[in-house]
Amino acid sequence: MSDIIRRDPRAEWIARNRLHPLHSSMQSSVTRWLSAAGVTRKNPHAVGFIGPNGIKRIDRSGAQQSSGSKRSSPTAEKQLPLHIVEQPAFHICVVPDMVGGRLSSHDKDLLGLAHKLAGTEGAVVAVVFAEHKENGFDTAGVDRILHFTDAVFDGYSPEQRVQALVRVENQLEPRHWLLPDSRNGGGELGRRLAASLSERPATRVWQVADEQSIGRAGAGQQDLHRPAPRLILASAECAEPISETRHQAQPMQLQDAINPSRSRIKDLGAVAVDPALIPMAEAEFILSGGNGVSDWSLFHQAAETLGATEGASRVAVDDGFMPRNRQVGATGTWVTARVYLAVGISGAIQHLQGIGACDKVIAVNMDANCDMVKRADLSVIGDSAAILQALIARIDAHRQGGIRDAA
Amino acid sequence: MQPSPMDTTALNVVALVSIGAHPTSGRPRRAEQDARAVELGLRLAGEAMQVVHAGDARQEALRGYLGMGIKQLHVLEQPAQADVLHALSDYLLDSDAQLILTGSQAETGEGSGMLPYLLAEQLGWPIVVGLAEVERIDHGIAHVLQALPRGQRRRLQVQMPFIASVDNAAPLARQSAFGPARRGELTVTAANVCPDQLFKEGQLQPARPRPKRLKVIKAKTGAERMKAATAKASGGGGQVLKDCSPTEGAEAIFKLLMDEGVLR
Incomplete structure (x- = not known):
C-alpha cells in the first residue's frame, strides 16, 4: 500500500453533513491539537472506544489504534538509523569467534568496542572464516565484512x-x-597473530578509554594499565554492544588471492567424549526430561544415541527418576548449553531461569499452551515416547547411511 | 601409585616452569598449570625430563616442582622484570628438546600467555594449545588430544619437535613431597639479561573490581516499561508442530540438531 494520501469526497461530504447517519463515525477523532493561539486543546469525548457491552473504554497501553488512523498504511517495522562510512580514514579489524556459526555475545561486545575506537571516520571490518549462519552483521555493527570461504579454513586451521x-x-x-x-579460538588466534606480527598485545582487556587499556594481569590479582596497543585481546563485556544503529556490512575482497602453505598441524576431527562426564553447567547439548516422560529407559537410550548430557526438571528429580545433581533450574544447575532438548517439561519459571543462557531450545510436549513451548525455538506437540523412538530411529538410519557412504 | 610412562623412552621433554601465586594469600607456590605440564612430562618421559626455570634461583617455591620426583631443576638466572624470552630461546636452541611443555599463562607479572607462541615463532616450531594427552608418537609425528571448551576433545597430528601449552584440562599434578623437594638439586646458570620494555610505559596495579553491566531500559513510555518488567518468557518466535506424526516431529528435531552441528 502506497503512502499517497487520497481524498475521499464522499467521506468529506458525510463529515460536513451533521444529519447524515454515518456522520459521527466519519468524524476525525483528533484528541489533541494545537490551537491558533498556541494552546494545546483536547477533546476528551474522542478518546477511547465503545467496548463490547456498549460501555466506553479507554486503553492507555497504546495497543488500541484510534479509528481515525484507518487510512494510513500499516507502519513499517521501525528501522534503526543506518551508519554509513563511505571512505574510511582507517580500519579497525575484528576477528569474531563465531561459535556455532553465529556472533556470540562476546563478539558483539567486541564490535561495540571497535566502534568506540573507530568513531565516525573509521570502518569496522569483521574477518570471518569458513561458513556461517549469522544474518545480523548489520545490527551488530559490522561496516565491512571480509569472508574467507576457502576449504583450507574449515575446521581447526590456526596457521x-x-x-x-x-x-x-x-x-x-x-x-x-x-x-x-x-x-573458543580467539585467544589462540590473537596470540599467534601477535607472534607473527611481532606486536605486543594487551590481553584480557576489560576497558579501553582515552588511548589507555586496562587488562587483568597474572592470575587476576592485578591490572595492567598501558597505552592501548595495536593488537587488543579483550575479555567479555569489554564494551556495550551496538544497539542503536544499523551498519552497512558491505562485502570486501582482498586484492591478491591467498594460497596458504601446508600446515604442520593436521586436524583429525573431534573425539567422542562421554557426555555423562561433562559437567552439566558447561555441556553443549542437553537432553532434559520432566513429568511428561513415562519411559525412562527409553529416555536414557535416547540420550546415549544423541550423545547428549542428561538433565531433568525438579519433578523428575523429586519423583526419583533422576539424581539430584542432574536438576536444571533455579535450585539446580544453571546451564549454558547451545542446544537444549526438553522432553515433557512444561516450563516452570524456575526451570526457564535455569535455561536462560541456552541458545536453541527444542520442546517436546503434549500441551501446546505451556510456557516451555513459548520459550522454545522448535516445539513438537505429541507423545514424548513415540517422538523419542522416532528420533532414535532417524539418527540410527542417518549413522548407518553415513557408514555406508564412507565404505 | 605412579602412572606408568608410555613407550617414549628416548623422548626429550622439557617443561618450562614459573613461580605461581596463591589465589587468596598471594604467597609464592608452584604454578598450577606449570605443575600440570611437569606432570604430563613425567608421564611421557619419566625422570629423564628436564625442568627449566628462568628467574630467581633462591625462590623456595621452586622446590615444589622438585618434590614431584625430579632430580634436578635448571635455573637460568634472571632478575625480576626481565624479558626471559631470549634467555629461554638461547637455552632451548642449544638443547636437543623434542617437546616443550608450558602452562598457558603465568600467575604473576603480566601473564599475557605469549611466551609459548613467541618461543614457537623464534624456534620455528609448531605450537599446540591446550594439550590434554599425548596418544602416541611414531616416526617423528605425534598424535595428541587437544582440550576444547565444554569438555570436548580434538585429535591433532603434529610434526615433532613442537611446543605445547597445557591448561586446566591436562591431568592434575601429583602432590609435592617434602623429602625429594629438599634433596633435589637446583643448577644455576647465568644467562643474557634483557630488560622488559613493557614496564617503561605500563604499570601493574591491584585489580579493580570490574564495573557491573547496567541493564539499560530503552522503553520510552510507562506502558513499555511495565511490559518489560512484567513480561514472562516471550512467546511467538518459535515454530510449533501440531497434529503431526511422530516421524515428522522427529525429522524436524533431527534437522535442527544437524544444523546446529551437535550430533556426532
Whole structure:
C-alpha cells in the first residue's frame, strides 16, 4: 500500500453533513491539537472506544489504534538509523569467534568496542572464516565484512588463518586488531597473530578509554594499565554492544588471492567424549526430561544415541527418576548449553531461569499452551515416547547411511 | 601409585616452569598449570625430563616442582622484570628438546600467555594449545588430544619437535613431597639479561573490581516499561508442530540438531 494520501469526497461530504447517519463515525477523532493561539486543546469525548457491552473504554497501553488512523498504511517495522562510512580514514579489524556459526555475545561486545575506537571516520571490518549462519552483521555493527570461504579454513586451521590475517594486515594496515580473549579460538588466534606480527598485545582487556587499556594481569590479582596497543585481546563485556544503529556490512575482497602453505598441524576431527562426564553447567547439548516422560529407559537410550548430557526438571528429580545433581533450574544447575532438548517439561519459571543462557531450545510436549513451548525455538506437540523412538530411529538410519557412504 | 610412562623412552621433554601465586594469600607456590605440564612430562618421559626455570634461583617455591620426583631443576638466572624470552630461546636452541611443555599463562607479572607462541615463532616450531594427552608418537609425528571448551576433545597430528601449552584440562599434578623437594638439586646458570620494555610505559596495579553491566531500559513510555518488567518468557518466535506424526516431529528435531552441528 502506497503512502499517497487520497481524498475521499464522499467521506468529506458525510463529515460536513451533521444529519447524515454515518456522520459521527466519519468524524476525525483528533484528541489533541494545537490551537491558533498556541494552546494545546483536547477533546476528551474522542478518546477511547465503545467496548463490547456498549460501555466506553479507554486503553492507555497504546495497543488500541484510534479509528481515525484507518487510512494510513500499516507502519513499517521501525528501522534503526543506518551508519554509513563511505571512505574510511582507517580500519579497525575484528576477528569474531563465531561459535556455532553465529556472533556470540562476546563478539558483539567486541564490535561495540571497535566502534568506540573507530568513531565516525573509521570502518569496522569483521574477518570471518569458513561458513556461517549469522544474518545480523548489520545490527551488530559490522561496516565491512571480509569472508574467507576457502576449504583450507574449515575446521581447526590456526596457521592458515594467521597467514590470511597477515595478508589483511599488509593490505588494510588496520589501526587496531581486536580479538576475543576466549577459549573458543580467539585467544589462540590473537596470540599467534601477535607472534607473527611481532606486536605486543594487551590481553584480557576489560576497558579501553582515552588511548589507555586496562587488562587483568597474572592470575587476576592485578591490572595492567598501558597505552592501548595495536593488537587488543579483550575479555567479555569489554564494551556495550551496538544497539542503536544499523551498519552497512558491505562485502570486501582482498586484492591478491591467498594460497596458504601446508600446515604442520593436521586436524583429525573431534573425539567422542562421554557426555555423562561433562559437567552439566558447561555441556553443549542437553537432553532434559520432566513429568511428561513415562519411559525412562527409553529416555536414557535416547540420550546415549544423541550423545547428549542428561538433565531433568525438579519433578523428575523429586519423583526419583533422576539424581539430584542432574536438576536444571533455579535450585539446580544453571546451564549454558547451545542446544537444549526438553522432553515433557512444561516450563516452570524456575526451570526457564535455569535455561536462560541456552541458545536453541527444542520442546517436546503434549500441551501446546505451556510456557516451555513459548520459550522454545522448535516445539513438537505429541507423545514424548513415540517422538523419542522416532528420533532414535532417524539418527540410527542417518549413522548407518553415513557408514555406508564412507565404505 | 605412579602412572606408568608410555613407550617414549628416548623422548626429550622439557617443561618450562614459573613461580605461581596463591589465589587468596598471594604467597609464592608452584604454578598450577606449570605443575600440570611437569606432570604430563613425567608421564611421557619419566625422570629423564628436564625442568627449566628462568628467574630467581633462591625462590623456595621452586622446590615444589622438585618434590614431584625430579632430580634436578635448571635455573637460568634472571632478575625480576626481565624479558626471559631470549634467555629461554638461547637455552632451548642449544638443547636437543623434542617437546616443550608450558602452562598457558603465568600467575604473576603480566601473564599475557605469549611466551609459548613467541618461543614457537623464534624456534620455528609448531605450537599446540591446550594439550590434554599425548596418544602416541611414531616416526617423528605425534598424535595428541587437544582440550576444547565444554569438555570436548580434538585429535591433532603434529610434526615433532613442537611446543605445547597445557591448561586446566591436562591431568592434575601429583602432590609435592617434602623429602625429594629438599634433596633435589637446583643448577644455576647465568644467562643474557634483557630488560622488559613493557614496564617503561605500563604499570601493574591491584585489580579493580570490574564495573557491573547496567541493564539499560530503552522503553520510552510507562506502558513499555511495565511490559518489560512484567513480561514472562516471550512467546511467538518459535515454530510449533501440531497434529503431526511422530516421524515428522522427529525429522524436524533431527534437522535442527544437524544444523546446529551437535550430533556426532
